Amino acid sequence: MNATENGHLPVVVIGAGPVGLAAAAHLLGRGIAPLVLEAGDGAGAAARAWGHVRLFSPWSEVVDPAAEKLLAPTGWVRPAGHTYPTGGEWAERYLAPLAEALGGQRVRFGVTVTGVARAGRDRVVDSGREDQPFTVHVRRADGGEERITARAVIDASGTWSTPGPLGADGLPALGERGAAERISYRVPDLRDPAVRDRYAGKRVAVVGSGASAFTALAQLAELAKEAPGTHAVWVLRRGITGSTYGGGAADQLPARGALGLAAKAAVEEGHASAVTGFRTAAVERAGDRLVLVAEDGRRLEAVDEVIGLTGFRPDLSFLDELRLGLDERLQAPTALAPLIDPNVHSCGTVYPHGVGELSHPEPGVYLVGMKSYGRAPTFLALTGYEQVRSVAARLAGDHEAAGRVELTLPETGVCGGAGLFDQPEAAEEPGGGCCGAPAPLTIGSAPARGGC
Template sequence: MTLSPLTLTSRPVVAPSRLEGLPVAIIGAGPVGLAAAAQLLERGIAVVVYEEGTQAGSAIARWGHTRLFTPWQYLVDSAAARLLARSGWHMPDEAYLPTGRELLDEYLLPLAALPDLAASIRYGSTVLAVSRQGMDRTRSGDRAGTPFALRVTTDAGVLDASARAVIDTSGTYSSPNGLLASGLDPARVDALTEQVVHALPDVLGADRARFAGQHTLVVGAGHSAANTLIALGTLAAEAPGTRISWAIRSANPVRVYGSDDDELAARASLGAQVQALVRSGVVTLLERFEIDDVLPATDGVSVTGRRAGESFAVAVDVVVSATGFRPDLAPLREIRLSLDEIVEAPRALAPLIDPNLHSCGTVPPHGVVELTHPEPNFYIAGMKSFGRAPTFLLATGYEQVRSIADELAGNVAAARLVQLVLPETGVCSTGGDSGSCCS
């Protein structure tokens, strides 16, 4: 039978989405990055994880000798634990405080080795830039429907990759704050590579020879500084001639000393140990010291500036820069970000993590709502989302990516139902110095 044209039904042709079949790109294979991958895989969403190092948690490996002040109870993501359990993995003692090395060996590396995750991780891959295909940040037409373009450098060269969404969990450890009070590095920083050391050196292990019998100045008033001061105190008892000075900008190190109200006993213990070192004279505290420059000297370096408003200088052999960290935003120049002008955290998140008001344990629950930027389906999570604030704990990052995963899976109600219980510190004033919360 021949049908009349009038009896034909016209059906519009629907073009396939440009995002169809594309994975979510995750930058960084640290604890929060792998938690994001686990959460998304659990929801049936494909992922690709780009990791700059040669293993998962490459930044943690650099401070693996350091013991965390947070027990296992707060260090394992729920989705990651479920994936690991299928392979016979068992949760470590929840009350035990692991070192960074133990966090890697007993949790992160086994997680990264699971077949589903292992197939998704690209090691030796540095994300140089994130943009949209054919669109810089000035073009507004259908950004949400346009795939992300990631420029990635690998051992094989530079490649361009596509993604439906991007979660940047690259952290901040490789982007320390400047050593000077101005936030800048010393003018002759290239000549100081042997004298100025990154935060959390292995004082009692691999780096012992650099500090034994030397005069070390630790700069900063965070937990990274506290860990280094305690290690140096131990070394001073073993190696004659070892001297320790400690420079802070504030009038007193209240955040390091902590409070009797701290629900994490190990964190409170850090403060008590540092306070004892200062009281006994093992550590010389240089409060209200604003450093203007660090200059090479015949033996060591000269650290100059102002102390309590007066010109001041101290000669030392080694400087440990424990001044905290800041986010590297250079790869995100073509992404539309909404960041707080001071903390450099997402604008809606910044007042919730302000280090002048909050400690690690007083940050309220938050998720996709606070982490959303003007760029659709782009998120910064983990330590990097806190910008320059040192109030981050891993449990906070895990809840962030759980919320983001639900949002990307279309479960909007679950994404906005955020729940998080963190241990209180009893300290909500930082005195202005930046440091790091070692989860």
Template sequence: MSTHVPQTGLPVVVIGAGPVGLAAAAHLSARGLTPLVLEAGEAVGAAMREWGHIRTFTPWRYIVDATAEKLLAPTGWTQPAGDVPPTGAEIVAGYLEPLAAALGDDVVRTAARVLAVSRAGLDKSRTLGRAERPFLVRVQDTNGVSDVRAAAVIDASGTWAQRNPLGAAGLPAIGEADAQAAGLLVGPLPDVLGADRARFAGRRTLVVGMGHSAANTLLSLARLAREEPGTEIVWAIRGTDATRLYGGGDSDQLRDRGKLGTDLGSLVASGAIEHVPGFSVTRLETADDGDSVTVVGETAEGELRIEGVHAVAAATGFRPDLGMLAEVRLDLDAGLDAPTRLAPLIDPAFHSCGTVPPHGHRELAHDGEPGFYVVGMKAYGRAPTFLITTGNEQVRSIAAHLAGDDAAADEVQLVLPETGVCSVRTPVDAAHAAWADGSPRLGFATGGGGGRAAELEITAVGAPVAGAACCG
């Protein structure tokens, strides 16, 4: 295909100022195109800030985009050295904020929420002349609601704000809304050892999900239990085998990701965590005093009730928010909500984070809507296999294509770390029951997650991931 950016002087709108969104802006700028980044949060990296206390399992070299690094170089910025993975807060402060500053306030607009995307003068049903019309992006900011016209649109808004429900059928469990209203449901990555400590200390917590977000929360709770008597931990998963999360151990090239699963397996084997496999949540019964909830679910043996729970950490993953794209002609896989050509490449039934093949503008295109792309964690829909370095490759390819350089757009410039996190069984080693520095880890495949059945998902790094939702 030729370039999808007509020479109209209109910007390419990028939705979301996370790592992939800002990398997209850097690539567009380097290609001579005009990016306009619209971020709903009050600051860049808004979703990542919510799990800033979490240390990713992704080293800096897999996070920093090469073109973004070139843009930053004249400012004196250098990529942090070493293999110690950064926390979410460190990524925001050490990379996203400097990158946004280098791009400039005229490029990155915060507190600007995209409400909808369409074509100027055409609704979704109109075909004739569609590709020649600019996009219309409706935005709400401090000045009210306005429309921005764009030559192309790249949606890197992530999935952090659209969490999967606890209910096993993809619907909220009966009574889930009541438990949430009572404050008994928490997000996938609470700050167990910091700001949220009092909520969990000396109390009974149920973690639901089988992704890296669940693992991080469980490890933090286990450390809290060693420090605070009476702290109880229950971990429920829909599947019957947690081997995939226990991971590849020493065979994982992302060392901290391998250790994440090994440590969790050790805690379960020791009895520090009560593990309930094969549990599908159907109902939540909030106590009359609102202080606890009984979580009811189905197992192979029949109904099971987990009683006296003071907090439920719903690490059940994320799904893309497609509401603002209702007037866009999306070409999505029916199961994963990912672009049709991308879906078989990322299907978690066959792929882990490191086995997803490189892909770019061709796999991410929507044939009925040329010039529109969903990238980053949101591009993966409900699949938990995203890595931030994959998102950087996505936007590199798209920017090259929009600039008319399809030779560069089709060139593969991506090397992924090997991962055994989804498929390799390793022996449980009780000696690895705690992190060396005591900090939880989140993968940038993440932003925050739970596997296909429960979804993160992050890996990441995410994100959720720490995926993240987090990762767009």
């Protein structure tokens, strides 16, 4: 079977998140049959998992144009562009209707991809390789297995399922797995009474230095005002410098800057204490509590709970039989990695890119969306939509469109990451770009303003 004969086969899209479903919409618009495989029980499973957290991006920047075109005949009404959805709202008001518009034959839920390869060829074999279609091995929710044959594979499975461990060397700290019942790797939803009870009145270690850690610190500080005894221990691998809390009032991303200021306030007001230069090597038990031990032998005072927010990484295990070209540091496509290196770039300084930067030695396979960024910490939804537009054009044989840039980013670039906002509908206003100082942000039950 040659490449031309493979044209009747579907393009398998792994993941029914925002970028995966956008890929399906672009493929369908090009006359190519998509088949979306989603391990969760519905569209936007990851977004629903952090459904209590609000995006830094407004609705105007998280709806894909091809998807909106597909939704229009269904009577779908686009939410107000200047408002900011939570993860749950993004899934419920956009992703679920989009999956339904694509049709039940094109989107399958409860299907986990366990392997992708060239049919009849492991990664070693050269002969006839590019003429062979892909074979996608899946496990259904009922435990059954099957193989699906595809002309191409677009992996938009994201990184949500593989959070970074506490261990400073990138591996789980000694004892970390054994203490799993007291360690969480997500920003807690303190609106949930059970979650609130878990942390109220407790001493909690927060490990990490990004926006998620800021959010957790701010949440715990608010909880401390209502539940005496609640205290956060902020564990940092580096020392505290002028940039530890982000850009603050000068941050080009106001929501991120406001979160940093909230974290700083939590420390200054005594609701959190910072431990610097602490690289976790072990987690030890002290009765019902946990003790974090650093590589240099330092031991923290025992804590009741640990929240590890050290970033995410791509799961590449099911792609092992494919010939991928990945950067040795970020685990992102080699041509893309220099553009997203967090030592140099933020999400606002990455220029739009497409199939050229996403291609691998294995033709016909593409990592897109957050998965394409590997271990880089920030991602812009608009960038993902441009990625899949370009990939769909290439698969349709439209090389001119595939190489053309059709995205103009906001001047500052708005991150598709998350911030903590409450009651946004009452406070959000149009025109609040990301160039100026952040508008007032209250963490807790009061309304918040601004944010990207």
